[in-house]
Structure formats: C-alpha cells, structure tokens
Amino acid sequence: MKHARIAWSGAVHDAVAVDGQLQLLTPGLRGQRVGFDDVVWLPPLTPTPPHRPRSVLALAINYADHARELAFKPPEEPLAFAKSASSLIGHRARTVRPDGVENMHYECELAVVIGREARRVKKGDAYDYVRGYTVANDYAIRDYLENWYRPNLRVKNRATCTPIGPWLVDAADVADPMRLALRTTVNGQVTQQGTTADMVFDVATLIEYFSSFMTLYPGDLILTGTPDGVVNCPVGSEVVCEIEGIGALHNTIVSEPNRALAQAQ
Structure with a gap:
C-alpha cells in the first residue's frame, strides 16, 4: 500500500x-x-512518536558508478553522515538555491524507513525491521563541499534541501529493493539513470552496520546514496526523481528571495 x-x-x-x-x-x-x-x-512520515524520525542517516559514494564518476575507489565500509529532519520537505515543494552558488545538484536516492527498534541486527534479519520505502532527493551544493567522504553541514543540512515522498510504500509491496530502477529528469530531460543493484552496500548491510553501534527507531531514515549522472540545477529547474515501484518525487528550484514561499509549501 x-x-x-x-x-x-x-x-x-x-x-x-x-x-x-x-x-x-x-x-x-x-x-x-x-x-x-x-x-x-x-513528508510521508509521522512527525510525532513513535514513528517520528530521530535519525536521518545518509550515505556518500554508495554506488559503484558514482564512485567511478568521481574517480574514487569504492569505499571499504559505509561512508555515512547524519542529516537533520528539519531539512525534509514534501512532494511538489520548492527548494531554495542559495545566491551565488555555482553548482547545486540533485541526488535521487532510495530511502529506507525503519519500522521497529533495531539494535545489533544481523544482515539476514535486516528486512524484518523495514517499514517501507520512499524516494529522497538529497540536494548537494558543491561550492560548500570540503571533503567528498564527509560532506559538511552546509552541504547536506540546509532547509528545503531534502525533498522526500510522495509515498511511503509498504515493505511487503517491494519484492526486491535491490533491483529497482532509478531515474531523474530535469525540465523533462533524462539526466540520471541507474539501479539499486549497483549499491556498494545494500540495504541489509546498512541496517546491520548502523545497528551495530546505535539504536535505530521506528521512523528513522536511511538514505542509500545516488548513482552517477548528477548535474547542476539552476533556479527554475523542475526536478523529478523516480524509483521503480516507489514513486516520482517532483521538486522545483527557487531563488533565495523566494525562501518564504518555499518554506510555506
């Protein structure tokens, strides 16, 4: 459902x-x-306990083709960073592009929503802890990037810069989350295509990894990284991130003077 x-x-x-x-x-x-x-x-998440996201965890360079695009060797363990839930906005909302930046790009990502408390979960049991899946667009502003391996706060925690949705799809309705096609269009032109099969660390591995040193709670999000094909998005860009069987997430880039309008949406 x-x-x-x-x-x-x-x-x-x-x-x-x-x-x-x-x-x-x-x-x-x-x-x-x-x-x-x-x-x-x-955002298709409950903002109150027990399903409010306490943690939003994201992955850097978790697709082999994206690593090649950046001329990096795929990581040997997950390259993770934390995000603020305050950066989340919904389907058809507006994202602010800061004045003066030269390179701001989308990142189409499969987002995993945790369904029950998870601590020291084994990989073989990991999917028992998944409530469902949604689409995330984890915008990055390369102008502020200090280190590809550990994106700083200004890159990944900006208000309006993490659209998610439109749907939370039940885990039972996704036969294999590791065989889903991803696609992004900008103003109707396909700019990114990939498959979750190209992840360096799959969903089950990520749940085992995170739960080995922290507790995951119902509503927590894991953003699993993006394939290659990211491009700069100027003001006015209509960006659609789509994942097979999960949904198509629409978003519009607006300028800094339109921040109040973006947050109102």
Whole structure:
C-alpha cells in the first residue's frame, strides 16, 4: 500500500492511494477521497512518536558508478553522515538555491524507513525491521563541499534541501529493493539513470552496520546514496526523481528571495 501525509481543508491528514486518488484515514472523514492536485504534500512520515524520525542517516559514494564518476575507489565500509529532519520537505515543494552558488545538484536516492527498534541486527534479519520505502532527493551544493567522504553541514543540512515522498510504500509491496530502477529528469530531460543493484552496500548491510553501534527507531531514515549522472540545477529547474515501484518525487528550484514561499509549501 502507498501511504501519504497531506494538508487539506485546513488540517493534516494521513491518506492512502486508491484508484488514482487520496483516500483519507482521518476519523470522521475516513474514506473520503481527494485529488492529487487538491492537497499540499508533506513528508510521508509521522512527525510525532513513535514513528517520528530521530535519525536521518545518509550515505556518500554508495554506488559503484558514482564512485567511478568521481574517480574514487569504492569505499571499504559505509561512508555515512547524519542529516537533520528539519531539512525534509514534501512532494511538489520548492527548494531554495542559495545566491551565488555555482553548482547545486540533485541526488535521487532510495530511502529506507525503519519500522521497529533495531539494535545489533544481523544482515539476514535486516528486512524484518523495514517499514517501507520512499524516494529522497538529497540536494548537494558543491561550492560548500570540503571533503567528498564527509560532506559538511552546509552541504547536506540546509532547509528545503531534502525533498522526500510522495509515498511511503509498504515493505511487503517491494519484492526486491535491490533491483529497482532509478531515474531523474530535469525540465523533462533524462539526466540520471541507474539501479539499486549497483549499491556498494545494500540495504541489509546498512541496517546491520548502523545497528551495530546505535539504536535505530521506528521512523528513522536511511538514505542509500545516488548513482552517477548528477548535474547542476539552476533556479527554475523542475526536478523529478523516480524509483521503480516507489514513486516520482517532483521538486522545483527557487531563488533565495523566494525562501518564504518555499518554506510555506
């Protein structure tokens, strides 16, 4: 099932996809349907316990082709960094490109949503701890990059720079997360294509790795990295990150003076 979180008619609602519409799960409105174009899409995560993300973990250089693109040797252990949940925005929202930067690019990523508390999980049991999957666009601003192996805060933790959604797809509905096609278009032109099969460290390995030294909680996110093919996105770019069976995440790049508009969306 595809789950969404939306703002509609002055309130926030949980919803599911039914016959090309959003069916509300709100008590008193349960079963009512609204159109995709009639709502504001929010990150498909519950902002309150027990499913609020405490940790947002991301991977650098976790695709072999992306490592080749950067002329790097694939890492021997996961190159991970933490992100702030405050950087998350929803489907069809706007992302601010800071004034004066020369290279800001998207990163289409499979995002793993943890479903139950995970500590010292073995790889063979890892998928038992996954609630589902969504699409993430982990924007990076190369102008601020100090080290490809450990992106700094200004690169990866900016407000509006991590769109996710539109759906949270149940794990049971994704037969093999390691065989999914990824694609990004910018203004309708395909600029990135890849497959999760090219990950250096697969989903199960990442869950085993992170849970070996920290506790993962329901709602926590793991952003699993991006394939090669990232390009600079100027103001006005319409960026669509799509993952097979998970969804197509739409996003628009706006300028700094439009920050208030971006955050309002």
